[in-house]
Amino acid sequence: MKQLIELTINNRVYEVPVSPKDLLADVIRDKVGLTGTKKGCGQGDCGACTVLIDGNPVLSCLTLAIACQGRKITTIEGLVAEDGQLHPIQQAYVDHGAVQCGFCTPGMILTSKALLDRNPKPSEEEIKRGISGNICRCTGYKKIVEAIFAAGETISTEGVK
Amino acid sequence: MYLNNFEYFAPETPGEALDLVARMGNKAKVLAGGTDLLIMMKEKMIQPEYLIDINNVKEFKGISYEPGKGAVIGAATKISEVEHSPVIRDKYFALHQAAGELGSAQVRAMATIGGNSCHASPAAETPTPLVAFGAKIVISSVSGDRELPLEEFILGNRKNALAEGELLTQFILPEPAPKSASRYWYIGLRDAMEIDAVNMAVNMVLENDGRTVKDLRLVMGSVSPRPLVSVEVPGILVGKEFNSELVEKAAQAAAGEAKPISDIRASAEYRREVTAVLARRLLQQAFDAAREV
Ligand SMILES: Cc1cc2nc3c(=O)[nH]c(=O)nc-3n(C[C@H](O)[C@H](O)[C@H](O)COP(=O)(O)OP(=O)(O)OC[C@H]3O[C@@H](n4cnc5c(N)ncnc54)[C@H](O)[C@@H]3O)c2cc1C
Ligand code: FES
Numbered sequence: 001m002k003q004l005i006e007l008t009i010n011n012r013v014y015e016v017p018v019s020p021k022d023l024l025a026d027v028i029r030d031k032v033g034l035t036g037t038k039k040g041c042g043q044g045d046c047g048a049c050t051v052l053i054d055g056n057p058v059l060s061c062l063t064l065a066i067a068c069q070g071r072k073i074t075t076i077e078g079l080v081a082e083d084g085q086l087h088p089i090q091q092a093y094v095d096h097g098a099v100q101c102g103f104c105t106p107g108m109i110l111t112s113k114a115l116l117d118r119n120p121k122p123s124e125e126e127i128k129r130g131i132s133g134n135i136c137r138c139t140g141y142k143k144i145v146e147a148i149f150a151a152g153e154t155i156s157t158e159g160v161k
Numbered sequence: 162m163y164l165n166n167f168e169y170f171a172p173e174t175p176g177e178a179l180d181l182v183a184r185m186g187n188k189a190k191v192l193a194g195g196t197d198l199l200i201m202m203k204e205k206m207i208q209p210e211y212l213i214d215i216n217n218v219k220e221f222k223g224i225s226y227e228p229g230k231g232a233v234i235g236a237a238t239k240i241s242e243v244e245h246s247p248v249i250r251d252k253y254f255a256l257h258q259a260a261g262e263l264g265s266a267q268v269r270a271m272a273t274i275g276g277n278s279c280h281a282s283p284a285a286e287t288p289t290p291l292v293a294f295g296a297k298i299v300i301s302s303v304s305g306d307r308e309l310p311l312e313e314f315i316l317g318n319r320k321n322a323l324a325e326g327e328l329l330t331q332f333i334l335p336e337p338a339p340k341s342a343s344r345y346w347y348i349g350l351r352d353a354m355e356i357d358a359v360n361m362a363v364n365m366v367l368e369n370d371g372r373t374v375k376d377l378r379l380v381m382g383s384v385s386p387r388p389l390v391s392v393e394v395p396g397i398l399v400g401k402e403f404n405s406e407l408v409e410k411a412a413q414a415a416a417g418e419a420k421p422i423s424d425i426r427a428s429a430e431y432r433r434e435v436t437a438v439l440a441r442r443l444l445q446q447a448f449d450a451a452r453e454v
């Protein structure tokens with residue numbers, strides 16, 4: 001039984017028909033058409049499907065879309081400013097060569113955002129712990145850790161959110 | 162990797178939630194964080210007809226603390242809230258540690274403390290310290306509430322004491338004794354996102370002299386189908402002045418009490434060995450911390 005629900009994604013309201021069993025990751029990609037969110041393992045292990053819900057990093061492969069009514073969902077598409085300027089975290093990933101194939105990147109960046117929102121000046125250890133639920137098969141993580149560190153510096157000196 | 166069809170309910174009050182649970186009985190599953198439930202459904206281990214999402218019931222969430230009485234944690238409280246709670250860090254340090262080691266940042270933002278005990282995995286993070294604190298749980302149904310010590314609630318792998326129509330609603334943690342401290346740790350194959358090979362919590366109370374052990378609880382996880390409360394370790398240390406000889410004896414006793422199995426994560430022999438290692442470390446750490454209180 002499909003029903004119409006309203007999802008607020010990146011400050012826009014989308015009306016989508018869903019079944020209770022539809023997962024947020026699939027709805028965002030296939031029904032809303034925002035394909036920045038990736039689906040890797042489908043069981044909570046890789047973090048590729050991470051989105052922010054009310055600012056918290058959440059695995060959209062283990063979240064029912066129907067349970068997200070009234071919540072504020074942010075996907076990677078929502079980080080870019082209206083004039084197209086990249087978010088400081090995205091820019092830092094580019095500047096530090098922290099992106100290779102890019103499959104892990106949307107989830108990794110949103111997890112970085114949740115971490116930096118809570119703690120803008122994390123230590124290397126705190127960064128590593130913070131991204132332990134995001135698997136990257138390309139970069140070896142070093143450049144990602146450097147990018148997050150640099151983004152934290154930018155955000156705390158420039159006061160960007 | 163898809164879910165079966167089911168009907169979805171999102172009650173907003175405890176009364177509505179309990180009514181639904183009573184009405185739908187075994188055909189329904191409670192949805193808290195979904196980090197265990199949805200995986201079991203994806204793997205077709207279960208195919209419930211109804212899901213009752215308890216995340217919109219605010220009475221089931223949150224942490225409160227009253228000096229002299231202790232803390233109450235709602236069953237639907239997220240693990241990340243437990244991890245970052247100043248009161249839990251201050252008064253129930255072992256639980257703060259365990260919450261911070263559960264899964265990843267994402268899993269902690271989704272998973273609930275109630276789901277962790279209800280799922281009753283022998284390797285679960287939070288039941289071990291909760292049992293060490295002597296936590297009780299509140300089980301609610303349309304006909305009222307009942308309380309149970311947590312160690313009597315967890316019966317074995319994926320088995321808990323909930324009857325049809327019942328919900329786990331609260332954890333009640335007694336006020337820590339003066340001059341007491343707690344510590345938690347685990348050993349797994351790697352640091353992050355690992356299922357524990359062994360985990361352990363120690364909660365120690367000292368006499369005013371700062372040397373004599375007045376009371377002690379040592380609880381082991383993942384070495385038995387349910388949290389294992391050591392009987393021998395308190396027998397060795399309580400009433401005695403803390404010293405390394407007794408700690409060694411206690412560590413060996415804990416290893417002897419453990420009933421580990423061999424599986425893909427570790428052999429029984431290795432688990433027994435690291436039980437002694439953890440006991441040695443945690444007894445010392447809890448003692449050092451309790452002296453500082
Ligand atoms: C990638 C990943 C890593 C993980 N790592 C760890 C780890 O390191 N340590 C660890 O301990 N666990 C880990 N887990 C397991 C899981 O996250 C925890 O057990 C979690 O606490 C379960 O809580 P939940 O709210 O998600 O439960 P759910 O999945 O929503 O529910 C679990 C079960 O409990 C029942 N239930 C839940 N709440 C109630 C209630 N209030 N009353 C009655 N029944 C209820 C449900 O019906 C279901 O049967 C991990 C899971 C994943 C996906
Ligand atoms: S796709 Fe969600 S964690 Fe891997």
Ligand code: FES
Pocket residue numbers: 098099100101102103104105135136137138139
């Ligand atoms: S850049 Fe390829 S998986 Fe991370």
